[in-house]
Amino acid sequence: MATTPRASLMSPSTLARPFTDGVYCPLITPFKRDTEAIDFDALQTQVVRLANARMGIVVLGTNGEASHLSDKERSAVIRATREALDTNGFTQIPILAGTGTGSAKETIRLSNEAREAGADYVIVIPPGYFSFALGRDLPSLKKFFIDVLDGSPLPVMIYNFPGAASGIDFNSDFLIDLAEHQNCFGAKLTCAMVGKGHRLSAHTSSAAYKARHPRPFFVMPGFSDILLPALVSRASGCITGTGNIIPKTIVKLYDTAIAALATGGVEQLEAARELQDLVAEADWAVVKAGIGGTKYAMDAYIQAGLGGVPRSPLPPAGTEIKALLATGLKRALAYENSL
Template sequence: MFKPEGIVPAMVTPLRDDQSLNEPVLRQLVRRYIAAGVHGLFCLGTNGEFFSLSFEEKVKVIEIVVEEAGGRVPVYAGTGCVSTQETIRLTGEARRVGADVASIITPYFLAYTQQELKEHFLRVADAAALPIILYNIPGRTGNALHPATVAELTLVPNIVGVKDSSGQFDNLLQYIGLSGSGFSVLAGTDSLILPSLFAGGSGAIAATANVFPEDAVSVYESWKRGAFEEANEAQNRLNAFRSVLSIGTLPSVLKEAMMLAGYDVGPPRSPVAPLDDAQRELLKRVYGSLTSPIGTHS
């Protein structure tokens, strides 16, 4: 069974000014990240604005990323929806167009019991012909996957990992402690990539890897070869950039940073607004203080 590991960028979804999908730039980003040495590509996550895209747009994004990746790295597709039925449907479409892994976020809007969440994931896993990673981000969904629930779900053969974006290191540690060696725990909070690796984690699905993929990859690869000082330096650079991501509504800051780096990813989907002048100047100062360039455009 597939084992998620390494650094996987949580890709933004490039849009044109008219809010339509910008396919050429999406393809450019795929090439860019693969050239940087990433270990996979994650489309339709939180920073990919999955919540603002139509069903048809989501399928198109997955199809483009799969086609451009060309099998060079695995493609993770965010296919979690509010209802179990729609999640099963989108996961099936992701498999049809060639995704390697489905990331399933907890249902949102309502507050669900742990039993309801468990049954949701069990039904999706039973219907899916893909490996699945669970996605815990309670700050956005209002629903936390308790460690005991994750431990039960690790027994399902095609549930192969969990992405934890709770921001709570103790939660991540509990996931690691309650899961077996064949189950991957991926950091979804970029400041915790290196600490999670030392604790037994398998890698990260990282938003900062959109802008600084080499640094994100360096955290993992340097740690893997025992170059801990290099890993820590790269982690600190990611932390410095992550510190400014909260100045605007997600993913406006990330998209603006990519525009500064020369990638025409366009605006966030409305009603999210672009940064104002003051926010943009703050971002420019932080971005400018990080000396490692994003790399050569392709």
């Protein structure tokens, strides 16, 4: 099921802020406790904190509760993020914004609005609401993405997250096929399958692929607990919600792993393994704690008011989640605070 390469809607030379290898954080959207209104001051504080830690910026994803936001709120989040970056000297940091929704038509509209608000790239999840009809209908799912790739004014990253798409899970063949579209610049794999990522990376890093595509392709695992093995398997970095809490630690893991792979240094590899031990422990705690737990941890361990509360019906962190985080984040937070 080969995809005929299409003309790029935006050539690399027109991209003012190129996407690069590295570690990125899907930001939470902080809501005020009493009104559930967006706390833009807290959002901008977090944007600058992550930029200072050299963590890339992703907004309006799963952690950002994009499905809980109105279209105006989505655009406002992007504008606030761009403003925070630009006014603090981070004008070259790109914004990757989530625009996936139930139909190709609306996803394209949201992508246009994201561009107008200041986004540089978009990330699109499969339409999970009709998974009972589409889950095994790969031609229809492929058409959805081809339509979006054709119609989006910004380069598109495919977001493969079965847990947030009612079980829809793409294999490497499907992703490799979409990667041939000139407006597809990457894939986020929140399916935790390193082998899938390796096959996709091997294809998109080949000389033949590069000859057909002027823009690089980025394979980004959706968890930091597999960052080291994923980098060994040619991944470009990762996009991790745990970056909301321990960004400097995850950046340190990435830097150490890249140095070890570049030099073959045994000591650097062992240092990367030890950091991966630390990050894997923290990442698992954050995954189990969910969005409410992530927001609680930001308020409790980083800065009061930074995380806020989830929007209903997502629950805030309860006693058990708070205890889980106190244990699961203890070592990682100590290391984070030492950097």
